[in-house]
Amino acid sequence: MNKNPWLRLLATLTALVLIAAACGGGGDDETSESAGGGGAEASPAAACVAGQTDGDLAFYNWAEYMDPDLIEQFKAEFGVDVTEDFYDSNEAMQPIVTAGRSGFDVIVPSDYMVSILIDAGGVMPLNKDAIPNLANLAPEFASGLPFDPAGDYSAPYQWGTTGLGVDLAVTGEDVPQTWGLIFDPALREQYGLDGQITLLNDPRETLGAALKYLGYSLNTTSEAELEEAKNLVAEATSAVAAYESDQYDELLASGDSAVAHGYSGNFIVQFDSVDDPDQYTYFVPDEGGTRWVDNMAVVVDAPSPCTAHTFINFLLDAENGATLTNWNFYASPNAASVEFIDPDILSDPIVYPTDQSKLEFIADTGEFETNFSDAFIEARN
Amino acid sequence: MSSPVLPRGSAKLGLTVNAWLIYLFFYAPILLLVVFSFSADKNVGRWGGFTFDWYREFGQNDGVQSALGVSIRVALVSTLVAVVLGTMAALSLERFTFRGKKVFDALLYLPIIIPDVTMAVMMLLFFAQFFDLLDAWFGLSLSKGFGSIVISHIAFSISFVSVVVRARLAGMDDTLEEASMDLYASRWQAFRYVTLPLIFPGVAGGALLALTLSLDDVVITQFVAGPGSTTLPVFVFSLIRRGVTPLINAVSVIMLAISIVLVALSLFADRSKRASAKVSN
Amino acid sequence: MTQVLSHPEEVTPEFEKDAARAQSRRGFLMALPTFVYLGLFFVLPFLIVIVYSFATRNRFGGTDLSGWNFEAYRKLGDSVVRDILFRSIWLALITTIICLVLAYPFAYFIATRRPAVRNLMLVFVMIPFWSNFLVRNYAWRVLLGNDGPVSQLSEVLGLGETRVLFTPVAVVLGLVYGFLPFMILPLYAAIERIDLRLMEASRDLYASGWQSFRRVLLPLSMPGVIAGSILVFVPSLGAYVTPEILGGAKTTLLGSYIVTQFLTARNWPVGASLSFVLMAVMLAATLVYFRKGGRTL
Numbered sequence: 001m002n003k004n005p006w007l008r009l010l011a012t013l014t015a016l017v018l019i020a021a022a023c024g025g026g027g028d029d030e031t032s033e034s035a036g037g038g039g040a041e042a043s044p045a046a047a048c049v050a051g052q053t054d055g056d057l058a059f060y061n062w063a064e065y066m067d068p069d070l071i072e073q074f075k076a077e078f079g080v081d082v083t084e085d086f087y088d089s090n091e092a093m094q095p096i097v098t099a100g101r102s103g104f105d106v107i108v109p110s111d112y113m114v115s116i117l118i119d120a121g122g123v124m125p126l127n128k129d130a131i132p133n134l135a136n137l138a139p140e141f142a143s144g145l146p147f148d149p150a151g152d153y154s155a156p157y158q159w160g161t162t163g164l165g166v167d168l169a170v171t172g173e174d175v176p177q178t179w180g181l182i183f184d185p186a187l188r189e190q191y192g193l194d195g196q197i198t199l200l201n202d203p204r205e206t207l208g209a210a211l212k213y214l215g216y217s218l219n220t221t222s223e224a225e226l227e228e229a230k231n232l233v234a235e236a237t238s239a240v241a242a243y244e245s246d247q248y249d250e251l252l253a254s255g256d257s258a259v260a261h262g263y264s265g266n267f268i269v270q271f272d273s274v275d276d277p278d279q280y281t282y283f284v285p286d287e288g289g290t291r292w293v294d295n296m297a298v299v300v301d302a303p304s305p306c307t308a309h310t311f312i313n314f315l316l317d318a319e320n321g322a323t324l325t326n327w328n329f330y331a332s333p334n335a336a337s338v339e340f341i342d343p344d345i346l347s348d349p350i351v352y353p354t355d356q357s358k359l360e361f362i363a364d365t366g367e368f369e370t371n372f373s374d375a376f377i378e379a380r381n
Numbered sequence: 382m383s384s385p386v387l388p389r390g391s392a393k394l395g396l397t398v399n400a401w402l403i404y405l406f407f408y409a410p411i412l413l414l415v416v417f418s419f420s421a422d423k424n425v426g427r428w429g430g431f432t433f434d435w436y437r438e439f440g441q442n443d444g445v446q447s448a449l450g451v452s453i454r455v456a457l458v459s460t461l462v463a464v465v466l467g468t469m470a471a472l473s474l475e476r477f478t479f480r481g482k483k484v485f486d487a488l489l490y491l492p493i494i495i496p497d498v499t500m501a502v503m504m505l506l507f508f509a510q511f512f513d514l515l516d517a518w519f520g521l522s523l524s525k526g527f528g529s530i531v532i533s534h535i536a537f538s539i540s541f542v543s544v545v546v547r548a549r550l551a552g553m554d555d556t557l558e559e560a561s562m563d564l565y566a567s568r569w570q571a572f573r574y575v576t577l578p579l580i581f582p583g584v585a586g587g588a589l590l591a592l593t594l595s596l597d598d599v600v601i602t603q604f605v606a607g608p609g610s611t612t613l614p615v616f617v618f619s620l621i622r623r624g625v626t627p628l629i630n631a632v633s634v635i636m637l638a639i640s641i642v643l644v645a646l647s648l649f650a651d652r653s654k655r656a657s658a659k660v661s662n
Numbered sequence: 663m664t665q666v667l668s669h670p671e672e673v674t675p676e677f678e679k680d681a682a683r684a685q686s687r688r689g690f691l692m693a694l695p696t697f698v699y700l701g702l703f704f705v706l707p708f709l710i711v712i713v714y715s716f717a718t719r720n721r722f723g724g725t726d727l728s729g730w731n732f733e734a735y736r737k738l739g740d741s742v743v744r745d746i747l748f749r750s751i752w753l754a755l756i757t758t759i760i761c762l763v764l765a766y767p768f769a770y771f772i773a774t775r776r777p778a779v780r781n782l783m784l785v786f787v788m789i790p791f792w793s794n795f796l797v798r799n800y801a802w803r804v805l806l807g808n809d810g811p812v813s814q815l816s817e818v819l820g821l822g823e824t825r826v827l828f829t830p831v832a833v834v835l836g837l838v839y840g841f842l843p844f845m846i847l848p849l850y851a852a853i854e855r856i857d858l859r860l861m862e863a864s865r866d867l868y869a870s871g872w873q874s875f876r877r878v879l880l881p882l883s884m885p886g887v888i889a890g891s892i893l894v895f896v897p898s899l900g901a902y903v904t905p906e907i908l909g910g911a912k913t914t915l916l917g918s919y920i921v922t923q924f925l926t927a928r929n930w931p932v933g934a935s936l937s938f939v940l941m942a943v944m945l946a947a948t949l950v951y952f953r954k955g956g957r958t959l
Contacts, residue, residue: 058608064623083609084444086619091925095502096604098724099509103524103607116928119722201911203926242828242910246621247800250424256808256827266623273423366721373927374742377914381742392871396771403768404786406839410801411790413811417804425797426804470696477689485693487945488700491708493893494944496900496917498924499711499937507707536703539696544889548848549855551885582854585781586847589788590893593843597795599903617796625800633793640792644785648778 045127046298048306050313052130055304056081057311060093060104062294065158067327074314080307088246097299098122105308108294112204112364114154115147119364123153123297130309131155133316141333145293146363154295155312156333158324160264161291161353162205163284165249165271170196170258179213179285181259182239183232194239196258198251201243203376204362205290206233209261212287218360221368226375233379243380252280263292265330268350282350288358293333325351411637418630425627435631445632447609448616451527455602455612456595459534463591466535467542468584472576474543475550492540501604504533508605525607533605534595541594542587549583596636715935723928734931738939743919750916753830753905754898757837761845761894762887764838769849769886770879774858784850787843799836799907806832806908828910836904844893852886853879892948899944916940 048054057074059066063086071082085104087093090113096102098120109117117123128134134142134155141156148154164182166175171191180187181197188194199206208218210229220226241257248260249270260267267282274280296315298308314320322340325332331351332341345351353359365372418436422429439445473479474486492500508529515521557579561571577584599614606615617629716730737743772783790798806812806827816824826832856879864874880887902917911918923933 060608062622063619085606085608085611086616087603088619088622089925091928092603094928095505095925099505101509101512101524103526116722120724198910201906237912240910240912243906243912244910247624247803250426250624253424254426254804254807254809269624270424364722367719369723370719370927370929373922373929377746377919377922378742380911380913381745396767399764399767400771400783403764403842407787407790407842410798410805410839411793413801413804414793414797425800426807426810466696466699469692473689473693477685477692479686479689479693481690481697482693485697487949488697488705490945490948491941492700492704493896494941494948495708496920496937496940497902498921499933500707502924502930502933503707503711506710507703532703536700539700541893543696544893545848545851548886548889549851551852552882553855579855583851586784586851589784590844590847593788593791596792599795614794614796617794621796625797629794629797633797636792636794637789640789644782644789648782652778 045125046130046305046309048127048130048309050130050132051078051310052306053078053080053304053310054306056083057106057304057307058083058085058104059311060085060087060097060102060107060299062086062108063088065108065294065328067323070315070320070323070327073320074311077314078307078310080304082311094120094122100301102299102301103303104299105302105304106311107297107299108157109154109297110292110294110362111145111147112362114295114297115364117297118148118153122300124300124302124305125152126155126298126312127309130306131313131316133313133318136316136318136321136334136336138333138335141293146361148295154297155316157294157296157315158328158330159291159293159333160330160351161284161289161359162200162209162261162263163282163289165252165260165262165267165280165282167252167255167258167280169279175281177283177286179209179287181285182236182261183210183213185235185239188239191258193259195241197236197240197261198242198244198248198257198259199233199236199240199261200248201245203372206243206261207372207376207379208290208360208362209285210236212285212289212358212360215287218290219363219365221365223371226371230375230379233376237380264350265328268329268348284353284359286358288360290362291356291359292361414630415634415637418627418634420627423624423626425625425630435627436635438628439631439635442628444611445613445616445628448611448613449632449636451530451610452596452613455527455530455534456592459531459538459595460588460591462531463535463538463542464584464588467539467587467591468546468580470539471543471546471550471583475547475553476555489540489543492537493544495537497598497600500533500537501601504529504536504601505604525605526610529605529607530602530610530612533601534598537598537601538591538594541590542584545587545590546580546583549580549586553579711934712938714930715938717931717934719929719931725930734929734935735939737932738936743936746914746916746919749913750899753833753837753915754895756834757841757898758845758891758895760834760838761842762891765842765845765849765890766887769846769853772846772850773854773856780850780854784847787846791843795840796903796907798839799904802832802836802839802908803827806835827908828912830909833905833909836908837898837901840901840904841894841898844897845890848889848893849883849886852883852889856882888952892951896944896948 057080059082061084066084071084075082090110093107093109094113094116097104097107097117107123114123134151137156143149143151145151145156166181168175171193175181175191176187178187181191181193182188182199199209204218207226207229210232211218211220211225213232214225214228216225216229242251244251248257248262249266251257252260253270253274264282267280271277271280271282296312298305298312302308315324316334318334318336319340321332321334321337325337325345326342329345329351338346417425419431419433420427420429421432421434470485470489474482508525512523515523558571558575561575562568566574597614599618602612603615603618606612613632617625620629713727714725715734716732718726718729718731718733720726772780775783804810808825808827812826813823816822826835860878860882861874864878869877900917900920902915902921905911905915906918914922920933920936923929923936
């Protein structure tokens with residue numbers, strides 16, 4: 001007797017949600033199809049004017065990447081509240097944002113992720129009228145970036161390089177600036193690096209390093225070139241202590257490794273904190289390497305799109321941009337900021353590498369991405 | 382309860398030594414964690430002189446404080462609900478036969494078996510569509526946050542609770558409950574005064590597991606959290622790229638201290654209750 | 663509702679049938695809230711996983727739901743996936759066995775203390791796990807690292823410099839550390855309810871300590887052994903943070919393979935199909951295991 005109404009309720013609930021799932025599935029389908037068409041037409045730019053706010057700001061950023069004082073300043077200046085949340089990788093942030101209803105306004109994706117987000121319809125076109133400070137950007141950052149050529153969706157935030165941090169106490173003072181320290185068994189032997197290497201646990205960065213060592217582009221879509229790079233990484237794995245994307249600088253400082261593959265800014269902060277900073281060095285090998293740029297973008301369903309634009313404009317301000325670089329030791333794309341940046345940072349070749357000709361951005365290779373991740377897994381099998 | 386039979390001689394010694402070694406194993410990293418929460422060096426593992434700075438920073442860092450608060454609230458609420466639902470599920474499976482029991486049994490294992498990321502991704506997609514639907518049908522504009530985190534944590538904790546409670550219930554018959562009802566106890570009274578005390582070690586174990594799982598989950602929480610509802614593990618996880626500082630050790634030490642105080646308080650309460658009324662065993 | 667069901671005088675065939683029906687209804691009602699909860703917040707989301715497993719990754723790493731196919735399942739036949747699977751099962755198995763060997767005497771030890779002491783001991787097992795998972799793993803990294811206490815100890819003992827960090831030994835150690843409580847809790851719950859006078863009786867009948875363990879204690883505590891093994895084996899199989907932090911990610915394990923498919927490669931169909939197959943196999947194994955275990959009771 002009691003059973004029937006319950007069963008009916010259960011059946012109804014199940015049916016409802018099944019329909020929902022089906023509808024939702026259809027909706028997803030549409031998104032991906034429109035993404036195929038470019039996605040640009042799908043969402044119009046927000047109708048905002050410079051300095052306008054339309055609610056509190058939810059900022060989704062990398063940890064330890066934003067000076068808290070700047071946030072306080074923004075709150076005071078515009079009378080809005082700011083919630084900050086943090087992510088640890090582009091790959092974790094992207095599905096959260098593209099699934100919809102994330103609640104975030106501004107995100108800071110890296111280069112290749114910007115193009116993925118544009119394709120997936122995860123970010124909205126910027127209303128450039130609402131961001132007059134875009135004029136502060138250095139020309140090379142204002143346009144012509146491969147992932148967003150006209151800067152329609154994103155504004156550069158900070159940039160840096162990927163290279164090698166070396167413990168000179170192990171290798172000796174004159175160590176050659178080459179990826180061969182990792183991929184050439186003779187060099188590894190000579191400098192005592194077997195079992196002392198950490199590489200980034202990231203298919204594009206680590207295979208990219210091997211590709212650069214071989215003289216190829218790190219955005220190759222040639223299976224033969226990738227195969228060569230894969231074999232190099234596979235061979236090097238015997239000499240690798242760990243594939244590590246997060247604590248490589250700590251491992252270098254603690255003596256658990258002697259060569260670490262990693263991002264420029266992290267090494268600077270780490271070298272700054274050790275007893276003898278001269279014991280360590282960082283360089284991008286002569287064969288070339290990765291240059292990356294993180295960018296501000298507005299989430300397509302941002303609750304407060306105008307506040308988001310205003311926030312981006314605020315961070316592109318000459319003095320605020322300099323404050324950021326002085327705080328997190330990454331290079332600024334902001335030309336107007338140069339005069340406010342600490343001269344020590346400006347002259348530091350780790351932050352601002354002198355030869356930028358051999359640096360490449362990682363680009364999304366579309367279908368070839370799975371080849372990279374498969375090759376990386378096979379190389380470590 | 383009669384005095385338990387204790388193993389004799391070398392067996393007894395072996396058991397005692399094993400227990401102490403296991404505690405040593407459990408607390409070795411904790412000891413290190415506590416020590417380095419007082420280290421002035423930013424790198425955990427490199428001693429930089431004694432300092433209280435990290436505790437002071439905890440006091441000033443709103444982000445960590447709010448993450449800790451969210452974590453504790455999520456853990457308590459989800460544990461409570463999961464324990465009730467998981468215990469009911471365990472009782473129904475061990476004590477009754479009903480239609481659909483086999484399906485239910487199988488269903489209960491799925492949340493244990495599913496890989497973290499898979500559950501994270503599916504909950505992410507689910508909430509996006511679920512909220513769209515609620516919006517379209519009822520005009521409810523919900524967003525991810527505390528609620529979606531708690532819902533997800535309950536979904537994976539129920540199964541762990543039920544497995545532990547079932548391990549307790551298996552092979553136990555219900556003669557005692559029947560006897561109590563013969564003596565005119567109501568069904569609720571029979572449960573409250575007979576069944577619950579009998580299965581309590583299982584329920585408590587399940588609760589401890591659920592609490593631990595909730596306090597430790599990163600991936601699922603990250604995907605179902607919204608702005609401002611970051612939990613402590615997610616906060617810590619986001620920090621690893623720029624370096625985990627002893628601040629996180631300090632937070633861990635604070636959590637350890639809170640839990641030890643709570644345990645001490647509950648022991649104290651238990652003892653005074655025992656003193657005032659002898660609980661039947 | 664609160665009828666007395668087991669009064670012998672009143673038992674008639676008709677009454678028995680009613681009682682059985684009432685019993686069945688009560689069981690169903692007791693299961694219902696959990697059933698509905700999991701149906702809504704687990705099964706429905708899980709349907710999404712199943713749907714995605716038949717879909718295709720598009721050029722941008724999104725998922726095209728039109729044009730269903732088995733492409734993602736085909737990829738699971740790769741020899742790489744097979745290697746990863748065997749390696750992961752092997753590691754999870756070792757972890758489970760070590761946990762069982764350590765936890766059983768420990769749970770028995772706790773179960774034979776005074777009641778007040780028991781709870782205290784149990785809570786002190788769990789307290790370390792209310793710190794932070796990641797921080798504990800990093801603490802192990804320091805303990806096992808180059809100049810860490812473990813390496814210093816082995817030097818003092820004259821074993822020479824041994825580096826445990828970034829070896830499979832470190833991975834197993836980390837997994838055992840992380841999952842040992844999952845073994846201890848169900849074992850304790852199962853052992854504590856056993857009337858230990860049975861052990862005494864068997865000893866009185868001239869059974870050796872080993873015999874009375876093997877013939878009395880172990881069979882009676884089997885539900886705990888089974889539950890604990892599952893709670894350790896299954897999560898170890900999918901673990902990826904500990905193997906990466908303590909093992910250095912030099913080989914791929916199942917957990918990190920799935921993470922890679924979902925996040926790095928953004929190939930959700932493969933991640934979904936692998937999860938689906940894995941879950942189906944594990945579920946079947948779990949149910950069989952439990953039934954077997956049930957029979958030995």
